[in-house]
Amino acid sequence: MKAERTGTVGTVLWGATLLGAALAALSYVQAGPARFWANWLVWFLFLLSVALGALFLVAVEHLTASRWSVPLRRISERIATLLLPLAAVALVALGAVPVLYPGARPEAAADPLLAGKAVWLGLPFFALRVVLCAGLGILAVAVLVRGSLRQDRDRDPAFTRRARRFAPVAMAIFALLVTQAGFDWISGLAPAWYSDVIGVYLFAGAFMAGLAATALALLALRARGRLTAIRPDHTYSIGGYLFAFTVFWAYIAFAQYLLMWYGNLPDEVVWYQARTLGAWRPVVLLLALVHFFVPFFALVPRDAKGDLRRLAWVAPVVLVAHWLDLYWLVFPALGPAPRWSWPELGFALLFLGGALLWLRAAMARGEDMPVGDPFLGEGLEFRL
Amino acid sequence: MAETFAVLGLFDHADALLAAIGKVKSQDLGGPARLEAYTPYPVHGLDRALGLRRSPLAGMVMVMGILGALFAMVMQYWMSAVDYPIVTGGKDPTSWQAFIPIMFELMVLFATFTAGLGMLLLLNRLPLFGHPVLGSRAIRSITRDRFALAVEAEGSGFDPRAAQAALEAAGAREIEWLPAPDTGPFLTAVTIQRSLAGIAAACVVAGVLTWGGVKLMPVLRPMVHMEDQPRLSAQQPSRFFPDGSGMRMPVPGTVARGYLPPPFKTPEQAAGLVNPLPRTREVLDRGRAEYQVRCAVCHGALGDGTPTLTAAYGAKPANLVAPNIRAYADGQIYGTIVLGKNAMPAYAADLPEDARWAVVHYVRALQRAQNAKDEDLP
Numbered sequence A: 001m002k003a004e005r006t007g008t009v010g011t012v013l014w015g016a017t018l019l020g021a022a023l024a025a026l027s028y029v030q031a032g033p034a035r036f037w038a039n040w041l042v043w044f045l046f047l048l049s050v051a052l053g054a055l056f057l058v059a060v061e062h063l064t065a066s067r068w069s070v071p072l073r074r075i076s077e078r079i080a081t082l083l084l085p086l087a088a089v090a091l092v093a094l095g096a097v098p099v100l101y102p103g104a105r106p107e108a109a110a111d112p113l114l115a116g117k118a119v120w121l122g123l124p125f126f127a128l129r130v131v132l133c134a135g136l137g138i139l140a141v142a143v144l145v146r147g148s149l150r151q152d153r154d155r156d157p158a159f160t161r162r163a164r165r166f167a168p169v170a171m172a173i174f175a176l177l178v179t180q181a182g183f184d185w186i187s188g189l190a191p192a193w194y195s196d197v198i199g200v201y202l203f204a205g206a207f208m209a210g211l212a213a214t215a216l217a218l219l220a221l222r223a224r225g226r227l228t229a230i231r232p233d234h235t236y237s238i239g240g241y242l243f244a245f246t247v248f249w250a251y252i253a254f255a256q257y258l259l260m261w262y263g264n265l266p267d268e269v270v271w272y273q274a275r276t277l278g279a280w281r282p283v284v285l286l287l288a289l290v291h292f293f294v295p296f297f298a299l300v301p302r303d304a305k306g307d308l309r310r311l312a313w314v315a316p317v318v319l320v321a322h323w324l325d326l327y328w329l330v331f332p333a334l335g336p337a338p339r340w341s342w343p344e345l346g347f348a349l350l351f352l353g354g355a356l357l358w359l360r361a362a363m364a365r366g367e368d369m370p371v372g373d374p375f376l377g378e379g380l381e382f383r384l
Numbered sequence B: 001m002a003e004t005f006a007v008l009g010l011f012d013h014a015d016a017l018l019a020a021i022g023k024v025k026s027q028d029l030g031g032p033a034r035l036e037a038y039t040p041y042p043v044h045g046l047d048r049a050l051g052l053r054r055s056p057l058a059g060m061v062m063v064m065g066i067l068g069a070l071f072a073m074v075m076q077y078w079m080s081a082v083d084y085p086i087v088t089g090g091k092d093p094t095s096w097q098a099f100i101p102i103m104f105e106l107m108v109l110f111a112t113f114t115a116g117l118g119m120l121l122l123l124n125r126l127p128l129f130g131h132p133v134l135g136s137r138a139i140r141s142i143t144r145d146r147f148a149l150a151v152e153a154e155g156s157g158f159d160p161r162a163a164q165a166a167l168e169a170a171g172a173r174e175i176e177w178l179p180a181p182d183t184g185p186f187l188t189a190v191t192i193q194r195s196l197a198g199i200a201a202a203c204v205v206a207g208v209l210t211w212g213g214v215k216l217m218p219v220l221r222p223m224v225h226m227e228d229q230p231r232l233s234a235q236q237p238s239r240f241f242p243d244g245s246g247m248r249m250p251v252p253g254t255v256a257r258g259y260l261p262p263p264f265k266t267p268e269q270a271a272g273l274v275n276p277l278p279r280t281r282e283v284l285d286r287g288r289a290e291y292q293v294r295c296a297v298c299h300g301a302l303g304d305g306t307p308t309l310t311a312a313y314g315a316k317p318a319n320l321v322a323p324n325i326r327a328y329a330d331g332q333i334y335g336t337i338v339l340g341k342n343a344m345p346a347y348a349a350d351l352p353e354d355a356r357w358a359v360v361h362y363v364r365a366l367q368r369a370q371n372a373k374d375e376d377l378p
Helices: A002-030 A033-064 A069-082 A083-100 A105-112 A122-156 A156-189 A198-222 A232-263 A268-275 A279-299 A310-333 A343-363 A376-380 B015-027 B045-049 B057-083 B097-123 B160-169 B189-216 B267-272 B283-294 B311-313 B330-339 B353-370
Strands: B003-012 B033-036 B148-153 B174-179
Touching: A002 A033, A002 A343, A033 A069, A033 A083, A033 A122, A033 A198, A033 A310, A033 A343, A069 A232, A069 A343, A069 A376, A069 B057, A069 B283, A105 A122, A122 A156, A156 A310, A198 A310, A232 A268, A232 A279, A232 A310, A232 B015, A232 B097, A268 A279, A279 A310, A310 B057, A343 B311, A376 B283, B003 B015, B003 B160, B015 B033, B015 B045, B015 B148, B015 B160, B033 B045, B057 B097, B097 B189, B148 B160, B160 B174, B267 B330, B283 B353, B330 B353
Parallel strands: none
Antiparallel strands: B003 B148, B003 B174, B033 B148
């Protein structure tokens, strides 16, 4: 009975992914390469945020020698392995560079501002940065996740010490990857626009997405009778982190907007002109609602933070909100009107289906908790 | 034996305390009593275990926080869009974006004050001078590493022995009986006298220190950033400009806004100008206001040239209500304001165009007031 159900889920996921792939390929022909690449970019950045957020959670846990999170760490580690297929997705996304990025297009030579930055914005160096970041991401996964999986077998506490030493490096890698994504993939869509804080903005959203994905995976595993030892004492900090970074995201988003709105400088306001006026106005209002107000008021009561039933609907809202955030950042590059139609649906099926297939396989392998971690016992007994 | 306030049972671990609460609750406590816990740090789940009601503080903080944000929004909207609208940076005075930081600050201010004061004054039963537990032997370890469960008497008929038995059955490592606190009146005559004497002594000390401080450090300048900033005064040289002069000439062929040179060289040449302002109440009020600021110091409040300054100053200001000035055309008075006359400086820089004409109207009104005709009487 159970195996049958699992098989059905797998079939549905495969079907959705293949249908999505067909629709995505069709959209390249029917809707044009610009829309194809914009969709590809949004979904690449979305999954990258989820994976990097999970990696950040793992690194924070090692860095601070947390006890509460040891039983939950394997979930975040498994989500962080998404960085491996995402390296390939990133390399494919380089196809978007000559289409969507004005700094890498032939017209850039005529623009003195872009011509001066031709080396940085051009495809060769862009590709080099992407390859470097993909390599660093794989390195972080190799050290933190593979080492942790190996510890399951050999129970060697040396890994715990090594992970704590590596955690600051993982932090630096995380900062570099998030900044690269912000500066190159997002800010590069409008190369005349400057924002130093775009990486921090993306970091806030990425950590929220990673936390929400961790909470959702935990709920999915518990629904299948696994990880029953997790109590509200453990999930409280997931909810607390999510609440804190909801506020942090809103703070960063509004601070950037306020400064640019007040300064009213031409090279700064173009970004918001394209994203807050006209048909994009309802989108940005919806973004404020689902990325800040809904999670904020849902998580503000004390008991709500550890309540799995509450997290069961807040976490999907946060993930949808983060996708909307990236959509709102990328799609205005295509024109003044938001586009929602079958290409977007096709890409959603393709990438969500693919990511879920990957995660499903990752969740099926090995232990659900880092059984070799010497602090697992303390983590299980953790009490707020 | 003195009345007992409470029986304290001490535990070594927070879990032991939590486990004991259920056990003690199910036992006879020896009369009307309630359970209270004293711990060195907040223990999660203690409120539920003790069966405390949900604290209303969170709701109060939420309501006050939202009220603070709304108050800040209404206040700023009224100040910057209704009462004194100023366009800053080309922004609409009603721009909500500029209100957000203050709204956030006042929200936090209202919320934290509600949390702090509500917790201290409304919900924690403060002010309380000397809680009985503070006088216990166990307080040292309660504030360090041990967890106390107290069975506190409520009303008479409390039997400490039963409470002690219940605590011991629940695994308390140590038991302490706390005597009831002294409930004598707080505001005795001695307390009031001592308080007043203390306040008086504090005033004397503060006064002496202030007096001495001012004597010792008479020119203590608290903030000098503005005074000491690098700047150029008028007529000072500057190495920044090639000609070495700090003051700049206007661009050739231009006139600064509002500084158009008058088309006459003497007041008499201006006699042909006609006062463009109507003789309305508003114009005369404006003229009086400007006259009292700029003119009355020499020409006097009545315009008769006899103000208090004259004797000390040595000048002889004109009597504006005398026949020779009454014979002036409006334009001539206007020309005198613009150019000045004898010892009177030009007021073109101080009075804008419409203010000068308003003053002319007011001077005419002064002249009429000092030379009233019969038909002016009501």
